[in-house]
Amino acid sequence: MATELIGQRMTSQRKLLLEIIRDAGGHLDADELFQKAKGRDPRISLSTIYRNLNLLKELDLVAERHFVEDHHHYELKDTAEHHHLVCRSCGEVFEFNSPLTPKMTKDVEETSQFQITDIEINMQGYCPNCPRDMHQESSI
Amino acid sequence: MATELIGQRMTSQRKLLLEIIRDAGGHLDADELFQKAKGRDPRISLSTIYRNLNLLKELDLVAERHFVEDHHHYELKDTAEHHHLVCRSCGEVFEFNSPLTPKMTKDVEETSQFQITDIEINMQGYCPNCPRDMHQESSI
DNA sequence: GTATTTATTGCGAATGCTTTGCATAAGCAA
DNA sequence: TTGCTTATGCAAAGCATTCGCAATAAATAC
Ligand SMILES: [Mn+2]
Ligand SMILES: [Mn+2]
Ligand SMILES: [Zn+2]
Ligand SMILES: [Zn+2]
Numbered sequence: 001m002a003t004e005l006i007g008q009r010m011t012s013q014r015k016l017l018l019e020i021i022r023d024a025g026g027h028l029d030a031d032e033l034f035q036k037a038k039g040r041d042p043r044i045s046l047s048t049i050y051r052n053l054n055l056l057k058e059l060d061l062v063a064e065r066h067f068v069e070d071h072h073h074y075e076l077k078d079t080a081e082h083h084h085l086v087c088r089s090c091g092e093v094f095e096f097n098s099p100l101t102p103k104m105t106k107d108v109e110e111t112s113q114f115q116i117t118d119i120e121i122n123m124q125g126y127c128p129n130c131p132r133d134m135h136q137e138s139s140i
Numbered sequence: 141m142a143t144e145l146i147g148q149r150m151t152s153q154r155k156l157l158l159e160i161i162r163d164a165g166g167h168l169d170a171d172e173l174f175q176k177a178k179g180r181d182p183r184i185s186l187s188t189i190y191r192n193l194n195l196l197k198e199l200d201l202v203a204e205r206h207f208v209e210d211h212h213h214y215e216l217k218d219t220a221e222h223h224h225l226v227c228r229s230c231g232e233v234f235e236f237n238s239p240l241t242p243k244m245t246k247d248v249e250e251t252s253q254f255q256i257t258d259i260e261i262n263m264q265g266y267c268p269n270c271p272r273d274m275h276q277e278s279s280i
Numbered sequence: 281g282t283a284t285t286t287a288t289t290g291c292g293a294a295t296g297c298t299t300t301g302c303a304t305a306a307g308c309a310a
Numbered sequence: 311t312t313g314c315t316t317a318t319g320c321a322a323a324g325c326a327t328t329c330g331c332a333a334t335a336a337a338t339a340c
Contacts, residue, residue, distance in 0.1 A: 116265035
């Protein structure tokens with residue numbers, strides 16, 4: 001576990017949150033994390049969840065995902081790079097990793113002259129179990 | 141102009157909002173649109189902006205972008221498909237379009253068995269005018 | 281082990297963005 | 311023009327996230 005990497009105080013709340021994120025296997029939002037944490041430490045507060053999520057983001061231990069929603073989802077960052085595909089109907093999240101990503105990044109770096117630090121690719125669609133909307137054409 | 145495509149009543153507020161989005165050339169958020177609209181119709185309300193943005197999204201006339209922020213940005217959808225690169229320092233938005241995107245989409249469709257309807261690619265980095273953070277390695 | 285220091289917590293209140301309820305206004309079809 | 315109904319403005323509510331502050335508890339020094 002990466003718990004030793006934190007350069008600040010290792011509080012019980014911090015340890016707990018990291019454990020929960022690790023065990024959940026990704027894509028939980030702040031409130032889901034809070035509910036799980038309360039199950040093990042009923043006195044924990046939602047502010048503590050948010051404060052520690054921000055810390056874990058800065059330490060690069062946790063990634064914040066911005067799906068097409070008004071709140072965010074979190075997952076451990078130590079896993080291999082990957083991107084996300086979310087079902088518009090049931091919400092299932094599929095992870096993928098494409099060898100084209102580094103090429104695209106390099107291309108964009110060259111044409112834009114930006115130094116790129118991060119990519120987030122979010123696709124939406126209908127999973128094999130969900131009824132497709134026949135009037136919705138692929139916009140790609 | 142696509143104003144005739146709307147299947148509902150063509151109110152002055154709707155026409156105004158669409159004009160502002162078209163003329164602005166993209167990437168404005170709801171409040172920026174509201175401010176510009178107020179300049180031309182001082183009685184317009186922010187609710188009207190949001191209600192019409194939602195309508196224009198449904199009609200596929202406007203795209204909502206989810207940069208790494210807690211609010212959204214809007215742009216006309218009738219332009220060619222493209223994606224975004226935002227400077228972490230000054231906020232400049234660079235648009236790009238990669239021929240690799242359709243390939244990647246096809247790949248993901250095959251391995252996932254999803255029917256993909258939308259892709260959003262958001263990159264972050266440092267633009268040519270902004271000081272780079274030397275400790276920040278490309279995570280790609 | 282105890283004291284000291286100071287980061288962190290819990291709580292409540294505040295903030296920022298977006299949606300909603302409702303009475304009034306204004307499109308639109310006849 | 312009338313009448314039906316959608317859309318608007320306004321104020322209030324709803325969510326997600328952050329902040330202020332007094333109390334708590336890690337870490338460190340004795
Ligand atoms: Mn993931
Ligand atoms: Mn754009
Ligand atoms: Zn599904
Ligand atoms: Zn810049």
